Amino acid sequence: MIVRVANGEAVAVNGESLDRVARAYAVLLQGAKEGQEIYGLTVGVGWNKDRKMVDAEGELTPELMEASREFNEGLLRAHSVGIGPDTVLPVVRAAMAVRLNNILTGGPGVQPHVAEMLIAFLNKGITPIMPSRGSVGQADMTLLSHIGLAMIGEGEVDYQGRRMPAADGLKAAGIEPLKPFGKDGLAILSSNAYAAGLAAIAIHDAEQLLRTSRLVYALSLEGLNGNVSPLLEDVAKLRPFPSHLSATAELRSVLDGSYLWQADDKRILQDPLSFRTAPYLLGTFADSLSRAKALVEIQINSSDDNPGIAVGAEPKSDLAQARRGYVDGGAVLPTANFEPLPWVIAFEELGIVLAHHTTASSERVLKLNNPTHTKLPRYLGTENTHHAFLVVEAPLMALATENRMLAQPVSFDSRPIAGGVEDVGTNAPFVMERVRAQIDNSFTIFSMELLHAAQAADLRLKEHPERKLATATASFHDAFRQKVPFLDHDRSMTPDIAAGSVFLKGYALTN
Known part of the structure; x- marks a missing residue:
């Protein structure tokens, strides 16, 4: 769903979800009225958590409301320090979709207007201009704050394909700027929605890569005239790793x-x-992809806020500290739920797996080019070629090397900031961006393997016309040949490699 919204699909939210947002907001206000110290509302954030910002004890007077609005707007402006190139619009939409989903759980405790504005932004084509660098991965506050700026009518937006000041975009769309109150500002900026949006897109693309790389490998095995014995069920049962049992069954099919x-x-x-x-x-x-996906789904469908609002929760103990933060209707609880480490580590594992996967792909290409292994012409040429696929090995190895470099862990490479309070980090966006780069490289690497696999299969079937490819690989091969023809004379491979990558990214969606 996140990927569909990222690509322009509208969102629909039911009344029950919006009611949950309203009930969570009521719990937050009740806590403030009872004099609780609430991070981001009655006291500051980060190193300033010891500073009283809004005295919310008692009734919420107009003066107090105004003071809170000023504090929230200042919070959004001060955190808008993102750097680097602008984030591409689909990723910004993904981040907004993730954050909207988080908000609908009730955990952030925002005004319902915040959710309504995100819905309007997504459905009316308002996309804040947001930098892509500057988050250390313990909430993407330096980036998401730019979405908050747009919500109060500052900064810039893309409105239906035109870049303009946010105030103009809101006016054109008929949307009133947000007047943030309570912990609206903190809830808008303090989440991992940017990294989670990147993760959702990466999962979608990696699933496509898995489907098509399975077909590429099978066609390569046919091009090699390889031995299917390692795929036999009885072979897999001798060492029954579940993922291996599943993979061999899929390949036999x-x-x-x-x-x-x-x-x-x-x-x-x-x-x-x-x-x-x-x-x-x-x-x-x-296996790795499934694990990463499951963890990202938890992230997207829950709240990573501090403090978090637990609607309807009641104390589980009579101990004073265990009861602290509970009010009628729920609780306002300090958390460390902005920590994304479980799914960041899963993505680092996925990056390592991708490096292995593309290294093996590149090695298979070398073997297909070598008549010692195939008994076919060197570099899979014909009597009309001089070089055939000889030079394709260079960019192939360059990309495989890059994927191994991108697989190096970076989640532990952080330094303390905010007066030493924020003393750990995960570099979550950086991890996601590296995995996305690996996936994109992988499509290109498997495109190069597919070039060789299809050529080898064609040469082998020309030599033995009585032989048949598998039903699935024959369909795959024939569809590829509609995009990239057989190599009978030397030609530039750059267009073929690019066409193969596009083919792999779309094949399983339509076949």
Whole structure:
């Protein structure tokens, strides 16, 4: 859903969700009226948490409301220190969609108008201009604050394809600027919605990569005239890792009907490891991706706010500290829920898996180019070529190297800030961006493998026309050949590689 909204789909929110937002806001106000110290409302944030900002004990007078508004607007302005290139608009929409979903849980405790404005922004085509750098990954406050600026009519927005001052965009869309109160400002900026939006997009793209890389590998195995013995069910059961059992079953299905299941005296007993161990890589990829997706879904469908509002919660103990923060209707509770480490670590693991996956892909290409392994012409050429796929190996290895570099962990590389209070970080956006770069590189690497796999399959079938590809790989091969023709004469491979990447990104969506 996040990816569909990122790409322009409107959102619809039911009344029950908006009612939950209103009830959470009432709990927050009740806590303030009872004189609670509430981070971001009655006291400051970060190192300034010891400073009293708004005296909310008692009734919420007009003077107090105005003081809170000034504090909230100042909070948004002061945190708007993002740097670097502008975030692309779909990612900003993803961040807003994630944050809206968080808010609808009630956990942030904002005015209902905050949720209503995010809905209007997404549905009326108002996208704040937001920098892409400056978050250390313990809430993306330096970036998301720019969304808050737009909500109060400051900064810039893209309104239906035109960049303009936020005030003009709001006026054109018929939206009144937000008058933030309570902890609206803190709730808008203090979340991991930017990194989570990136993560949601990465998960979507990685699922596409997994589907198509499975087909690429199967076609490569057919191009090699490889041995299917490592895919047999009884082989997998000898070492029954669940992900390996699943991967071998999927590959047996993909290769159903392939000539590889028929006898061939010239087929070698042991293929190179990049072919033999591919089921382990595909299974590990699927396993890692599933784990990352499950954790991101928790992040998107919950609240990472501090303090957090627990609507309807009651004390679980009579101890004074355990009862602190509870009021009639719920509780206002200090948290560390802005910590994204569980899913950040999962994405670092996914990055390592991607590096292994593309290293193996690049090695399979080298083997397909080598007649020692294929018994086909060197570099899969024809009598009309001089170089064929010789030079493709250079960009292939460059991208595989880049993917290994991008897989190096960075989540622990942080320094204390905010007077030493914020003394750990995760670099969550950086981790997500690196994995997204790896995924994009991976589509290109598998495009290059597909070029070779399809060429090898064509040469082999030309030599043995009685042989047949599997039903799934034949369909895949034929669809690819509609985009990239057989290489019979030397030509620039750059357009073919780009076309293959686009093909892989879209194939499973329409076939």
